Amino acid sequence: MLKVLIIVLIFMKLISCNPGKEKPDQEIKVPDSVLVVRIEPVSYIRKLPKKLKENSGIIIHKKQIWTFNDSGGDPILYGLSHEGKLIKEISLEQVKNNDWEDITQDSENIYIGDFGNNFGLRKDLRIYFFNKKEINDSCFQQIKPSIITFTFENYQNKGFNLKKSDYDCEALTEFNGMLYLFTKNWISNTTSVYTLLPVTGKQTAKKTGSFNTKGLVTGADISPDKTKLALSGYNKFGSFTWIFEGITNEKPFGVTQTYCTMGKFRSAQTEGICFLNNDTILVSCERNKMHEQQLFSFNVKNITQ
Numbered sequence: 001m002l003k004v005l006i007i008v009l010i011f012m013k014l015i016s017c018n019p020g021k022e023k024p025d026q027e028i029k030v031p032d033s034v035l036v037v038r039i040e041p042v043s044y045i046r047k048l049p050k051k052l053k054e055n056s057g058i059i060i061h062k063k064q065i066w067t068f069n070d071s072g073g074d075p076i077l078y079g080l081s082h083e084g085k086l087i088k089e090i091s092l093e094q095v096k097n098n099d100w101e102d103i104t105q106d107s108e109n110i111y112i113g114d115f116g117n118n119f120g121l122r123k124d125l126r127i128y129f130f131n132k133k134e135i136n137d138s139c140f141q142q143i144k145p146s147i148i149t150f151t152f153e154n155y156q157n158k159g160f161n162l163k164k165s166d167y168d169c170e171a172l173t174e175f176n177g178m179l180y181l182f183t184k185n186w187i188s189n190t191t192s193v194y195t196l197l198p199v200t201g202k203q204t205a206k207k208t209g210s211f212n213t214k215g216l217v218t219g220a221d222i223s224p225d226k227t228k229l230a231l232s233g234y235n236k237f238g239s240f241t242w243i244f245e246g247i248t249n250e251k252p253f254g255v256t257q258t259y260c261t262m263g264k265f266r267s268a269q270t271e272g273i274c275f276l277n278n279d280t281i282l283v284s285c286e287r288n289k290m291h292e293q294q295l296f297s298f299n300v301k302n303i304t305q
Contacts, residue, residue: 028214028237030259037303039241040263041296044282045084048294052078053287057102057172057219057272058295060282061110061132064088065295067272067284071099071116090135093144095128102172102219102272104179106198108132111179112145113172120165121157125150127172127179129198150196150203152183166192170271171220171231174198176249181205182231184216189235191217193252211253215240219273219283222247228300229254232273232283238266241273241283243300258303265296 030036045065048055056070064079064087075097079088092112099116111129115122128145135141152167163186171182171191179196190212194205215235222229229244229252239262244254262268268285276282279301287293 028235028259030214033257035256035258035303036261037258038261038263039298039303041265041283041298044295044297045080045082046294047292048080048084048284049078049086051086053293055271055284055286055293056100056170057104057113058274058282058284059103059105059110059221060274060276061105062135065282066103066110068100068103068112069097070101070271071097073097073100075100077103077110077112087139089140091140091142092128092130093142095126095145095147098122098124101170104173104221105132106174106177109198111172111174111198113169113181115169115172115181117165117168118163120161120167123151123157125152125169127196146200148179148196148198148200148203150205152194152205153207170218173220173222173229175222175226175229175247175252178249180220180252182217182220184218184233186216189213189215191231209252213242214259218271221274221281223275223278225278228275228278230273230275230281230300232270234270238262239268239270239283239285240266241270241281241298243303258300260298260303265291267291268296 054069055067058067075092077090100114101116102113104111109129115125127148130143130145166185168184170184173180181194183192192210215233217231217233219232229247231242241260243258246255267290269288270285272284282297
């Protein structure tokens with residue numbers, strides 16, 4: 001009987017140590033200069049269409065929300081209303097969705113990053129882009145994109161390296177005429193930032209900095225007024241968002257940093273992130289056991305330094 005009781009107590013202890021159910025006040029350690037806040041996001045679109053259960057990056061263009069499915073999905077962009085209704089599909093011609101991860105835009109083009117690299121083996125990292133003027137009013141159309149092929153500066157192929165590579169990447173944004181890529185460094189839980197020119201052809205992504213995000217980065221966006229960078233991601237405690245203010249091309253991680261935990265959405269599998277306006281952020285999540293595929297939002301005006 002005593003042995004049975006001991007086994008039951010050990011089992012209960014293991015359940016209580018589930019990382020997905022950490023105590024709300026349990027958190028990582030960050031430098032004193034970093035503001036740490038717990039936010040409570042609200043549902044923005046409670047359930048995305050069923051075909052988007054593995055949605056990833058998001059942008060807002062022409063009052064529509066644009067997203068796609070990641071690894072292995074169709075090479076299609078989906079345009080949604082802010083109520084979650086599917087309005088339009090754009091199929092990219094003559095390309096594959098090897099592992100689409102993020103999407104961004106500038107005044108002329110939309111860019112889609114096919115650079116997910118969980119195994120550390122990919123030699124075909126790409127960014128597809130097309131001019132916004134090519135988008136018509138039909139419900140479905142095909143567009144043949146231009147292609148940027150690239151490698152990371154100082155890239156070293158160490159063979160099969162599942163979830164141990166410093167060259168996995170899921171985050172892309174545009175800033176002052178450059179494309180910025182933020183890596184998902186599995187071992188160190190940091191991110192490195194690389195830059196590319198938004199032009200067709202083969203390039204080497206240049207490393208310009210790094211930051212200890214205390215977790216894995218899954219999405220990036222810059223506010224419309226170009227003053228804030230937001231990174232989405234997760235760690236063993238759950239999902240998070242970093243807000244960097246006072247950003248420049250030389251200092252992409254800004255002069256002040258805020259680390260936000262996601263309250264009731266901390267168990268969500270967060271993927272894409274974008275600014276709805278200068279003060280409001282949207283975050284997408286895939287479907288998992290705790291949450292439907294959806295978008296949630298939160299205001300950053302009163303929480304950043």
